[in-house]
Structures are given as C-alpha cells and as structure tokens.
Amino acid sequence: MLIDKAHIRTLIPHADAMCLLDTVITWDDDFIQCMTDTHRDPANPLRRQGRLSAVAAFEYGAQAAAIHGGLCASVAGKTAPPGYLAALRDARWFVAELDENAAPLEVTARRLLGEAAHCIYKIQISSAGRLLAEARVVIAPQPAIG
Numbered sequence: 001m002l003i004d005k006a007h008i009r010t011l012i013p014h015a016d017a018m019c020l021l022d023t024v025i026t027w028d029d030d031f032i033q034c035m036t037d038t039h040r041d042p043a044n045p046l047r048r049q050g051r052l053s054a055v056a057a058f059e060y061g062a063q064a065a066a067i068h069g070g071l072c073a074s075v076a077g078k079t080a081p082p083g084y085l086a087a088l089r090d091a092r093w094f095v096a097e098l099d100e101n102a103a104p105l106e107v108t109a110r111r112l113l114g115e116a117a118h119c120i121y122k123i124q125i126s127s128a129g130r131l132l133a134e135a136r137v138v139i140a141p142q143p144a145i146g
Contacts, residue, residue: 005022056098060105
C-alpha cells in the first residue's frame with residue numbers, strides 16, 4: 001500500500017516544501033523505499049543559484065530514515081521520538097546535481113543498527129536505475145532542553 005505525502009507529513013517534522021519525499025512505495029521493519037519528483041521543483045528549498053547539488057541527496061536519505069522510524073513507531077502504537085542527523089559517514093556522490101535527472105528519485109534507507117531515535121541507516125539515492133549518491137547516516141536522540 002502506497003503512503004502519500006499527506007501521511008508522510010504526519011510522520012516527520014519537515015513542513016511545507018522541506019518535506020522532500022512524495023511517496024513511500026514499500027517498507028518493512030528494516031527497509032524503506034520512497035519516490036519523489038521534488039528534485040526538479042524550482043521552489044525546492046535546497047536549491048542554490050537555481051541548481052540542486054548532489055549533496056542534497058543526503059537530506060533525501062535522512063528523511064527516508066525519519067519516515068521509516070515514524071512508520072515503525074506507529075505500528076507499535078507509539079510516536080517516534082525526536083531525533084537528528086548526528087553524522088554522515090562514507091558519503092559518496094556520482095553526479096554534480098540532482099536536478100539534471102529527468103526521472104523520479106528513488107530513495108532507500110536500510111536500518112543497519114539500533115531503533116527509534118538512535119540508529120544507523122545505509123541510504124541510497126538513484127534515478128532510472130543509476131546510483132546518484134550513498135552514505136551511512138547516524139540518527140541520535142534530540143537532547144532534552146532544560
């Protein structure tokens with residue numbers, strides 16, 4: 001069952017145009033696959049001087065991981081605890097810009113370790129079967145304020 005952008009927005013804190021992923025295609029306990037066309041949107045908030053750098057791919061992957069955490073929590077009858085991108089490891093990109101790809105982006109995240117807001121994911125961003133970027137992201141619990 002596809003999960004649309006309206007549902008995605010209930011799972012992550014990213015609002016308006018900063019919610020970069022359009023659809024969840026499939027997911028299970030350790031994996032999520034999302035699709036999006038927002039890389040071609042001229043109003044994409046990550047664009048600089050009219051272009052969308054491949055470095056932005058890592059935000060797409062981190063959002064897939066956040067959505068995965070939200071979905072896993074909701075199945076358990078919970079809300080995912082707030083987390084943040086604490087580290088980016090083994091980051092590699094194979095294009096200069098994402099917006100030069102006419103096909104939708106496929107964004108996947110596979111949980112390698114952990115749960116909730118303390119975990120490590122391997123992310124991959126592809127378009128039309130071509131790998132554009134990959135990395136490991138570390139998600140850490142948001143520190144309590146006060």
